[in-house]
Amino acid sequence: MPVPFALPVPVVTVGLLLLSNVFMTFAWYGHLKFKASPLMVAILVSWGIAFFEYCLQVPANRAGYGHFNAAELKTIQEIVSLSVFLVFSVLYLGEPLKWNYLVGFGLIVVATFFIFKEW
Template sequence: MNLAALVPSSGPFAKLLPVLLLLVSNVFMTFAWYGHLKFKSSPLFIVILTSWAIAFVEYCFAVPANRFGSAVYSPAQLKTIQEVITLVIFAGFSAFYLKEPLSWSQVGGFVLIAAGAALIFQK
């Protein structure tokens, strides 16, 4: 079954679906990359295998996000959306999961990155 044929290539849903899929994928990828930091005594081999398993699930969301998103966004726009989502997800993950709240300088840096990312969407 071709799922891409079921997804509209224009309209608000076509623009929203890739963003939602990227949000989900970034939650998984953040856990794959940083979740093990709470388990520093775990063997590295186990951490790597666990991270790979989590990253597989992440790819199951990221690849369709980019495939569907390419109908309405350029590759540069998709990458920019993904990077901004990554910053937002990581900020929450750092504060709530790792218990390491962001400093004002980190927040300021993220805001500047997001402002720069906005340029990608200017015509």
């Protein structure tokens, strides 16, 4: 059955990486709000959440590879990861957003210029 429309590779790649990073951020940091729960429970729940991250991340990289090279894919992943984490830390963990975090993240974004620029 033909697909009625196809999304561009960058949209699929970034979209899947965005969703996968939401899962991974909760797997890595979500348990911090539940410090009273046993460590083994936190580990097992994190593994369970990470399974869904991999179900999105692996197809994202498969879809994107060829359109992007490995360094570009990793750079996109890191920018998406930092963006998701920034929102997560403020909204979920209630941590303040400090100017130096924005500067540091901004410098990482600037680094993407050098990776994606055709020299």
